[in-house]
Amino acid sequence: MKINYNYAFFDEGSKREIRRATLKAIAIPGYQVPFASREMPIARGWGTGGLQLTLSLVGQEDILKVIDQGSDESVNAVNIKRLIALTTGIRVTDQTAEATIMQSRHRIPEIPLQAGQILVLQVPLPEPLRSYEPSEYETKKLHAEQEYSGAWLMLFEQIMNFGAMSTGADHPVLVHGRYVMAPSPIPRFDNPKLNYSPALILLGAGREKKVYAVPPYTRVASLDFEDYPFKAESFQDKFCRLCGARGVFLDEIPDEATGETFYQCNDTSYCLQNLNTKP
Known part of the structure; x- marks a missing residue:
C-alpha cells in the first residue's frame, strides 16, 4: 500500500x-x-x-x-x-x-x-x-x-x-x-x-x-586561556594511506597482523575525490 x-x-x-x-x-x-x-x-x-x-x-x-x-x-x-x-x-x-x-x-x-x-x-x-x-x-x-x-x-x-x-x-x-x-x-x-x-x-x-x-x-x-591556548588535534607528519591527504582529520586504524597503525581520511567523500583526481 x-x-x-x-x-x-x-x-x-x-x-x-x-x-x-x-x-x-x-x-x-x-x-x-x-x-x-x-x-x-x-x-x-x-x-x-x-x-x-x-x-x-x-x-x-x-x-x-x-x-x-x-x-x-x-x-x-x-x-x-x-x-x-x-x-x-x-x-x-x-x-x-x-x-x-x-x-x-x-x-x-x-x-x-x-x-x-x-x-x-x-x-x-x-x-x-x-x-x-x-x-x-x-x-x-x-x-x-x-x-x-x-x-x-x-x-x-x-x-x-x-x-x-x-x-x-x-x-x-x-x-x-x-x-x-x-x-x-x-x-x-x-x-x-x-x-x-x-x-x-x-x-x-x-x-x-x-x-x-x-x-x-x-x-x-x-574557550581557552592565554597561557593554555586552544589546540586542535594534531596529525603532523601523518597522511592518509589511501589518498595521501595531509592536514585533514584522520582515523587511526590498527593493523592486527603487523601491529602497526595506519591513518585514513575520516571524510570518506573527500578521500574518494582525491583518489579520483590522482594522475
Whole structure:
C-alpha cells in the first residue's frame, strides 16, 4: 500500500513553526531557541533535531548531502537520505561542493563550505553548562547574566588534572562574543571551521527540543586561556594511506597482523575525490 506524505514529510504548519524558531536562532547567534519537537519515524537521539531542521528548510531545487562521523554510507546517513529523498524527490550527492543543504553527525566536511550552503548539525546535548548545572532554570539564568565561570572552571580542572584541556569533542565556544555554545560533538579539529564560516550553520536537538545557529561570517572562538591556548588535534607528519591527504582529520586504524597503525581520511567523500583526481 502506497502512503502519500506531505512534501518533506511534515505538514505546512509544523514546517512554519520550526522555521520561525530557526529565524530567531539566526537572529541571536548561539542562543538556544525552544521549539515543539515533532515525532519522527526514527528514534530520538538518532538525529531527529537535525532532520526536523532539514525537512523544514528543504526545497525542490536543493541538493542534499548527509554524513555520519565522516561517512556518507553509514546506516544513519543512508536512512536519513532515503527518508528525505522519498518525501521530496530532490537529488542527493556525496560531493560537498555540490550540496546546498548538508546534514551531519559529529563532523564538518573537509572541503570548505561556501556562501549559500546550509550545514545542519545533529546535537544530542545542546546545553554547554549541563555538566555542572543540572537545572534548566538555572542554566537559563546563567546565560542571561553571561555567567560562564563554571565553563572556565571545568577547563581549568582538566588542565590541573591532565596538564591540558582534555575535551575530545564538543569543546565549548563563544559565539559573537556573547553566548557560550555547544558546537555538537564535532572533534576539536573542526571547531576553527565555525569561525567566520560563509555558510549558515544550524544545530538541532530533537530530544532536548532546542535549535540554535551560527549565521554566516560570525565570530566563533573556542574557550581557552592565554597561557593554555586552544589546540586542535594534531596529525603532523601523518597522511592518509589511501589518498595521501595531509592536514585533514584522520582515523587511526590498527593493523592486527603487523601491529602497526595506519591513518585514513575520516571524510570518506573527500578521500574518494582525491583518489579520483590522482594522475
